[in-house]
Amino acid sequence: MRVVLFTGKGGVGKTTASAAAAALAATRGCKTLVLSTDPAHSLADAYGVSLTSEPTEIDTGLYGQQVDTQRAFEARWREVQHYLQDVLEQGGIDPLEAEELTVLPGAEEVLALLELSRQAASGRWDAVVVDCAPTGETLRLLALPEALRWWMHRIFPADRRVLRTIRPVLSHMAGLPLPPDSVFAAAERLSNELAEVRSLLVDPSVASVRLVLTPETVVIAEARRTLTSLSLYGYRVDGVVANRVFPDDGSDEWRAGWVKAQRDQLAGVRSSFAGLPIWESAYAAAEPVGLAALAELAEATYCDADPLALNETPDPLTVERVSSDEFVMSIGLPHADRGDVELVRKGDDLVVTVGSYRRVLALPSVLQRCAVDGAGLRDGRLRVRFRVDEQVWMKS
Numbered sequence: 001m002r003v004v005l006f007t008g009k010g011g012v013g014k015t016t017a018s019a020a021a022a023a024l025a026a027t028r029g030c031k032t033l034v035l036s037t038d039p040a041h042s043l044a045d046a047y048g049v050s051l052t053s054e055p056t057e058i059d060t061g062l063y064g065q066q067v068d069t070q071r072a073f074e075a076r077w078r079e080v081q082h083y084l085q086d087v088l089e090q091g092g093i094d095p096l097e098a099e100e101l102t103v104l105p106g107a108e109e110v111l112a113l114l115e116l117s118r119q120a121a122s123g124r125w126d127a128v129v130v131d132c133a134p135t136g137e138t139l140r141l142l143a144l145p146e147a148l149r150w151w152m153h154r155i156f157p158a159d160r161r162v163l164r165t166i167r168p169v170l171s172h173m174a175g176l177p178l179p180p181d182s183v184f185a186a187a188e189r190l191s192n193e194l195a196e197v198r199s200l201l202v203d204p205s206v207a208s209v210r211l212v213l214t215p216e217t218v219v220i221a222e223a224r225r226t227l228t229s230l231s232l233y234g235y236r237v238d239g240v241v242a243n244r245v246f247p248d249d250g251s252d253e254w255r256a257g258w259v260k261a262q263r264d265q266l267a268g269v270r271s272s273f274a275g276l277p278i279w280e281s282a283y284a285a286a287e288p289v290g291l292a293a294l295a296e297l298a299e300a301t302y303c304d305a306d307p308l309a310l311n312e313t314p315d316p317l318t319v320e321r322v323s324s325d326e327f328v329m330s331i332g333l334p335h336a337d338r339g340d341v342e343l344v345r346k347g348d349d350l351v352v353t354v355g356s357y358r359r360v361l362a363l364p365s366v367l368q369r370c371a372v373d374g375a376g377l378r379d380g381r382l383r384v385r386f387r388v389d390e391q392v393w394m395k396s
């Protein structure tokens, strides 16, 4: 089973690239589902078919699905939300405001991930291809499963039994209702689903991300930053699609100028994404719309290679024991500048910020009893040294 996500700047050809790769894979015998979260229905337009919120067959072995976010997630979250509203209202918060405060951040987007995880687990597919939203939204989405779990664990601590024993006391003291078991159950269920999504997406034998770009300065700069941020969140980028490359077979000056400019940009792409396969898709004479045109585009792009093959990449995060009382955590942050990286230890979490993206990393238990002993950024990796510290150990 493979999960391949295509992302990139707005308009560069994510839908086209994912639809094309999936079409080619399907003609070669890989039962493939393409999943889109774009409410604009562009995946359906690219294939020239209509799609629904359930997988629809487009061709032999090729299925498409338009995820309809919102409803199902609301149903999952409603019970938890009502409880939180009660608590806030009793705490003196205006009911309208309480309602606003308990709207789960990113709830709609996360449904798309839950659907992805459901399809991946269904056993129906050899591959699930995801036509993602532009990079900013995709990153927000991919940061969600971990961030939401973190947030829920603070509101609904894992050890429910502890709460049950102290509930009468606490309830009396604070004058607040404690969550009933059903709320806990709902929160726990959601939390487990999020954990499944997350482990699917970071599974090195299953999932990877493809960056789609066009050979232009601004687009490439964004793709470089996306590589950094995806890696920060623990995701693997295992290939780059350079789309809309002008074929070098015309003679007019206008074309020659573009071909030369793109060639320079492509050299930049190769050095920025060294170690990753870079597939070039030609700027077709017409929009690649419809199954035949898409499959043809993919044939020319991947030739005999499997468009959905998983390519090996370094682990985004590793922890290594370097002596009896020392560990090094290494986080891949390609292209990150020292000035943009910030590191804060907060209890059992390590908060890593790179530019405008932040990851709250729950430390593995061996590192919880260590103190951070130093950190450095070299060769695209942030290395954080931890040393066993009895005082940290005693406090926890």
Ligand SMILES: Nc1ncnc2c1ncn2[C@@H]1O[C@H](COP(=O)(O)OP(=O)(O)OP(=O)(O)O)[C@@H](O)[C@H]1O
Binding pocket: 009, 010, 011, 012, 013, 014, 015, 016, 017, 038, 042, 133, 134, 243, 244, 245, 281, 282, 283, 284, 285, 286, 287, 288, 289
């Ligand atoms: N290689 C190509 N040759 C010619 N036209 C292309 C090529 N790739 C994409 N296009 C066209 O460019 C337009 C944008 O492509 P597409 O919809 O795939 O981009 P996108 O990145 O998914 O956009 P969005 O960010 O809006 O989701 C479409 O009209 C598509 O047909």
Ligand SMILES: [Mg+2]
Binding pocket: 014, 015, 016, 038, 042, 131
């Ligand atoms: Mg699109």
